[in-house]
Amino acid sequence: MVRSVLLCDTATEVSALDAAAIDEPDLVVEVTSDALRALETAARSRPEIVVCRLSMEGFTGTELLTRLHDSSPDSLIVARLHAEETVRAAASLTRGASGVVAVEDSPGEVLDAIRAVSAGAVALSPRIARALGGALVDATSEVDRLAAELDEIRHSVSAGTAAKADFLSNISHELRTPVTVAKGIAYVLRNPSIAEDEREEFLGQLQGSLDKLMGIVDEIITMSELERGTFQLTLIEVDLAEAVHRAVAAAQDQHPSVTIEASIAPSLPTVADEQRLEGVVTELLDNACRYSPDGAPVELTARAMSEGIVVSVTDRGEGLDRTVAKRSFEEPFTTGEGVLRKERSGVGVGLHLARQLVIEHGGTLWADPLPGGGTRAAFCIPPLDRRVGSSAGAA
Secondary structure (H helix, E strand, O other): OOEEEEEEOOHHHHHHHHHHHOOOOOEEEEEEOOHHHHHHHHHHHOOOEEEEEOOOOOOOOOHHHHHHHHHOOOOEEEEEEOOOOHHHHHHHHHOOOOEEEEOOOOHHHHHHHHHHHHOOOOEEOHHHHHHHHHHHHHHHHHHHHHHHHHHHHHHHHHHHHHHHHHHHHHHHHHHHHHHHHHHHHHHHHOOOOOOHHHHHHHHHHHHHHHHHHHHHHHHHHHHHHHHHOOOOOOOEEEEHHHHHHHHHHHHHHHOOOOOEEEEEOOOOEEEEOHHHHHHHHHHHHHHHHHHOOOOOOEEEEEEEEOOEEEEEEEEOOOOOOHHHHHHHHHOOOOOOOOHHHOOOOOOOOHHHHHHHHHHHOOOEEEEEEOOOOOEEEEEEEOOHHHHHHHOOOOO
């Protein structure tokens, strides 16, 4: 049975295809290297099969394929394009092409596709089939990767929502006590007959409540600056031993019933934001003292080691679960105990903020439960001889 075929390609390719078709007596072939001429010929002669390169001058995407369908609706169209154009190949098939062959295919492979289409099959040359198969594998892998990322995002959003809810509950719990104390003291101080010594005592309690409120606000502001990337340290040469001594003294005043056994090297020179690192030591000591059982001392060591300046704080409490410790470092507002059963104060930004501040100093902070009970929290920062060259230009 004789089949009419219209070939539309570059002049070189048309010549090669036309020459190959000479040995096919059942094919009546018309050729052109002009896309508009191809459209006119298709409309006039209504060929059974059209083989056309889609990237002819004046046409993009699958526009030429669509125009050929409009010109000759009953013609079977074999689209010709480069093997790497997998998206256009897939689009051609979805837009009604009966076959797709590659520009790199030989005339014989194009004739094979013509025969397959003529027999009622959908024809893909081997190059196109391999390219589409590879693209399908890549697309499937990408879908799997995106699905995994979406699950992770959903989990993060869910965790973030839960953390936000916990924070709101926790912060309301933490703010209520100092606010209530401040309101009560303000009410009492309105009484002009209150004794001067009592007034001084109440003012001290009021100052303590306000200091606690300011501490909570400062922590939240610092966390916000770290999240936005606007936080800056004030780095200078300091002796960290002095800051550690001050932190120990402050913790001892805050927790007079807890014995703090401190072993601090005479000098710990480094480049640091002294106030921030003192706050980190204070946070570790405060946690240890709050979770330490009666009669059990809290141990602090601060010394220079081969890896850097190491400060560690050890308590003998129940021991912080590794999962909780990990969450406390990675997620702000994690306190390690449920808000509804909280027995100890703290909004939960402490460990997370402490870790971020140590990281900003080029160090690391970690915490581990001890086999005999209790928790050891420690951080390590570079000593002076490793920081002098990197401190230039620090804010």
